[in-house]
Amino acid sequence: xxxxxVKQKTSYTQFLLPAAIGLALxxxxxxxxxxxxxxxxxxxxxxxxxxxxxxxEVRGIKRSYAVAGLYIGAGVLVFIVVYLLFHFxxxxxxxLQQSWPEYAGRLQQFMLNLNAKLVKNYPFLASLRLxxxxxxxxxxxxxxxxxxxxxxxxxxxxxFITFFMLIGGSGIIDYLLSxxxxxxxxxxxxxxxxxxxxxxxxxxxxxxxxxxxxxxxFTGLLAMNLxxxxxxxxxIGISSIVPYLxxxxxxxxxxxxxxxxxxxxxxxxxxxxxxxxIRFFDDWFLQPYxxxxxxxxxxxxxxxxxxxxxxxxGIWGVIFSIPVTCIIKEIVQIAVELQETExxxxxxxEPTRISxxxx
Amino acid sequence: xxxxxxxxxxxDEEILCKMDFLKNISxxxxxxxxxxxxxxxxxxxxxxxxxxxxxxxGDIGRALFIVFSGKIALSRLxxxxxxxxxxxxxxxxxxxxxxxxxxxxxxxxxxxALEDTKVFMLFKIKLESLLFAxxxxxxxxxxxxxxxMSARLRAIIEKPQQQE
Numbered sequence: 001x002x003x004x005x006v007k008q009k010t011s012y013t014q015f016l017l018p019a020a021i022g023l024a025l026x027x028x029x030x031x032x033x034x035x036x037x038x039x040x041x042x043x044x045x046x047x048x049x050x051x052x053x054x055x056x057e058v059r060g061i062k063r064s065y066a067v068a069g070l071y072i073g074a075g076v077l078v079f080i081v082v083y084l085l086f087h088f089x090x091x092x093x094x095x096l097q098q099s100w101p102e103y104a105g106r107l108q109q110f111m112l113n114l115n116a117k118l119v120k121n122y123p124f125l126a127s128l129r130l131x132x133x134x135x136x137x138x139x140x141x142x143x144x145x146x147x148x149x150x151x152x153x154x155x156x157x158x159x160f161i162t163f164f165m166l167i168g169g170s171g172i173i174d175y176l177l178s179x180x181x182x183x184x185x186x187x188x189x190x191x192x193x194x195x196x197x198x199x200x201x202x203x204x205x206x207x208x209x210x211x212x213x214x215x216x217x218f219t220g221l222l223a224m225n226l227x228x229x230x231x232x233x234x235x236i237g238i239s240s241i242v243p244y245l246x247x248x249x250x251x252x253x254x255x256x257x258x259x260x261x262x263x264x265x266x267x268x269x270x271x272x273x274x275x276x277x278i279r280f281f282d283d284w285f286l287q288p289y290x291x292x293x294x295x296x297x298x299x300x301x302x303x304x305x306x307x308x309x310x311x312x313x314g315i316w317g318v319i320f321s322i323p324v325t326c327i328i329k330e331i332v333q334i335a336v337e338l339q340e341t342e343x344x345x346x347x348x349x350e351p352t353r354i355s356x357x358x359x
Numbered sequence: 360x361x362x363x364x365x366x367x368x369x370x371d372e373e374i375l376c377k378m379d380f381l382k383n384i385s386x387x388x389x390x391x392x393x394x395x396x397x398x399x400x401x402x403x404x405x406x407x408x409x410x411x412x413x414x415x416x417g418d419i420g421r422a423l424f425i426v427f428s429g430k431i432a433l434s435r436l437x438x439x440x441x442x443x444x445x446x447x448x449x450x451x452x453x454x455x456x457x458x459x460x461x462x463x464x465x466x467x468x469x470x471x472a473l474e475d476t477k478v479f480m481l482f483k484i485k486l487e488s489l490l491f492a493x494x495x496x497x498x499x500x501x502x503x504x505x506x507x508m509s510a511r512l513r514a515i516i517e518k519p520q521q522q523e
Contacts, residue, residue: 058399060378062371182411186480189403190421193482341419341463 037316038154042161044323048203053166067166071159085230095227103260108135191334199326202297206241206322209286213240213278217250220274226254227261240282241322242302247282251275297325374399377427381479383452384425386503394496401485406477407431413470413478420459420466422480426451429476433468448473457504460486 029036049070056066180188214237221229232253240246251272258267297305302322309321381387381395390398402425407413413424416436424431431449436442446468449455458464460483490497 054400057371058374058396060370060374062369065369178406182407182413183415185405186414186418186420186422189405189480190482190484193403194484197484197488 038157038161040320041154041158042165044320045158045162046165047200048207049162049166050170051200051204063169064167067163070166071163085234106260107256187338191331194334195327195330198330199323202326203323209282210237210240210246212286213237213246213282216278216281220278221254224258224267224270224274226267226271227257232257242299242306244279244299247275247279250278297322297329301325301329380427380452384454385507386423386425386454386457386500388503389499390496394493394499397489397493397496398481398500401489402479402481403485404477404479406475407472409472409474411472413472414456414466416467416469417465419463420456421463422482423454423457423460424449424470425454425479425481427477427479430473431455431470431476431478432473433470435468443469457507459483460504461508 052070053063053066056069057063061069177185177189177192214233217236218229218233221232226232232250235253236246236250239249254271254275255268258271261267302325305321305325306318309317309319309324311317313320377399378392378395381398382392387395387398403422404427407429413431414420426449428451432445433447433449433455434443434445437444447455449470455470456466458467460481463483486497486500490501
């Protein structure tokens with residue numbers, strides 16, 4: 001007979017040790033926040049890459065060889081892409097730094113003229129002091145872009161830690177799962193597999209989508225002979241994580257650059273048509289195909305999550321806001337379902353009954 | 360010889376052993392070896408120690424269990440005597456709890472490990488993913504499941520007749 005079948009008196013002392021370990025862990029994370037951070041990023045990357053390793057693993061290839069193969073393959077690919085990108089980017093950033101004063105002057109002149117016209121027609125706009133705000137923005141903008149570059153060091157640290165996490169596999173998770181109370185293992189595994197399915201699909205989907213949009217934008221902008229195509233395409237790729245934002249950012253940035261570069265309206269119209277095309281392509285082809293199995297998040301919820309993420313943890317809060325929102329949404333859904341089934345909020349579903357006997 | 364040694368080191372014997380095991384499960388009959396890879400990806404593994412309960416009668420079922428090694432007992436509470444009776448033992452290669460794949464209804468028996476037992480779990484959500492993402496595999500499993508359910512139903516109907 002099952003040993004757990006015998007009803008035992010609940011002793012709360014059994015929760016003391018896990019609670020103490022949990023509290024100590026939280027305290028450690030709070031104290032060593034900066035050191036922990038690359039590990040959290042690495043865990044997230046390992047989670048995203050794991051299905052790829054699992055793909056080879058279930059085909060009989062040892063995990064260590066699969067990870068090594070992936071790193072060698074990805075290393076070669078990343079080297080080529082990064083080399084090409086840096087070649088474009090460093091040149092573009094350099095030329096942007098050189099030509100920024102000229103562009104800033106033209107933009108300032110354009111805004112001054114516009115502001116003068118607006119203030120002439122609508123005097124109350126003078127109180128907004130748009131000129132000063134623009135001056136300040138034009139001063140800090142290039143500096144801000146260059147300040148982002150040191151964050152690139154994480155690009156070397158994170159894959160290094162991820163490598164060891166991938167080699168280790170799901171060892172810690174398996175250990176925890178195998179030490180769950182056996183009676184609750186089924187429900188806990190059901191919850192984790194549901195979260196894993198929707199979160200994994202969402203993250204992999206959104207990253208694939210961002211990569212595809214980056215490639216299309218880069219190719220399109222390059223074909224239109226627009227300056228800073230690589231830089232703008234990276235900006236579009238990153239901002240496309242927020243639905244609709246990628247196309248808007250792309251259209252606005254490219255239009256400004258096109259205006260400064262060509263000084264006529266025709267290239268701007270072409271660019272706007274191009275980004276409208278990308279938007280429709282994303283809506284009609286990419287999203288239905290890539291995101292069909294992922295958790296559905298309303299764009300308003302995504303914006304709220306991003307803003308809350310910024311409030312709580314700055315840029316890193318923004319990065320983790322969407323995965324955390326996915327987890328919260330799935331947990332809320334599962335909690336409601338469990339309330340209905342386990343705590344009988346809803347009447348028990350009737351089993352399917354058929355009057356005709358088995359023949 | 361060196362090349363052979365290299366390939367033998369490259370391959371994980373444990374995974375190959377699991378694949379061979381799945382090939383002989385009646386639920387996956389008609390599924391090709393290349394397709395079984397996707398089945399293996401969908402399975403969750405867990406070891407239950409001797410005496411541990413896997414699920415209790417009345418719990419909502421969410422997964423099917425395939426016994427890889429060890430032994431599981433299925434017992435049911437007799438309402439009249441209020442005693443638990445063992446109704447079946449499940450051995451390696453056999454499975455139980457398939458009702459959970461069809462509808463999330465309360466379990467009709469309690470399952471516990473008679474010895475240290477390793478099981479593969481197939482959750483309803485994973486089967487649904489297989490059905491949509493890889494219909495060929497999903498349909499093969501669904502058809503096998505229907506055959507097994509039919510056989511079990513027939514066994515229940517034929518049992519009283521045999522006793523007569």
